[in-house]
Amino acid sequence: DADVTQTPRNRITKTGKRIMLECSQTKGHDRMYWYRQDPGLGLQLIYYSFDVKDINKGEISDGYSVSRQAQAKFSLSLESAIPNQTALYFCATSDARGQYTDTQYFGPGTRLTVL
């Protein structure tokens, strides 16, 4: 089984709908992240959480909200979806073992299309 899972893998929705993307991890990591990737571009950070009680905005948090339900679960919500939120969304985790060696482990991604 994958260490970082995302549901759903694909979603098509309409403008104005509320959407939730879910991420679960079995790696036991404290830190979790949500990224967005647009075609031909790198990943942009939406929100991140260093532990269950810690939530921080990333570069592009407008129009998004998150919930850290447990160490293993981090959900991303689009309150009222709009077409320019059509993108590939990735969840990631890290174990914060040391700032110089810290890397992130990524889920398979959710492809979201907003019509």
Next chain:
Amino acid sequence: KQEVTQIPAALSVPEGENLVLNCSFTDSAIYNLQWFRQDPGKGLTSLLLIQSSQREQTSGRLNASLDKSSGRSTLYIAASQPGDSATYLCAVMDSSYKLIFGSGTRLLVRP
């Protein structure tokens, strides 16, 4: 604000060639630099991580170098194979533990 740039955006080479992918960043205050591979429909896989005090890292046919003072890194792939075809992303970890990504190099290795 940290910015990461990757050149070229796309690269097509015949099988067996050695190749170099380039990454540059604007702020040298980083903890590490990482290279990831992204396959279509899949997430990112970490290839190499170079700590800010290191100059290079090697894994199999891959060698990554880091020149922090000039804000540059290269990923060298030796004896390329069709299975190396993917998008390669460079990212730096900044002082607040955030990864800042480049836009990637899309590599095609032709049989």
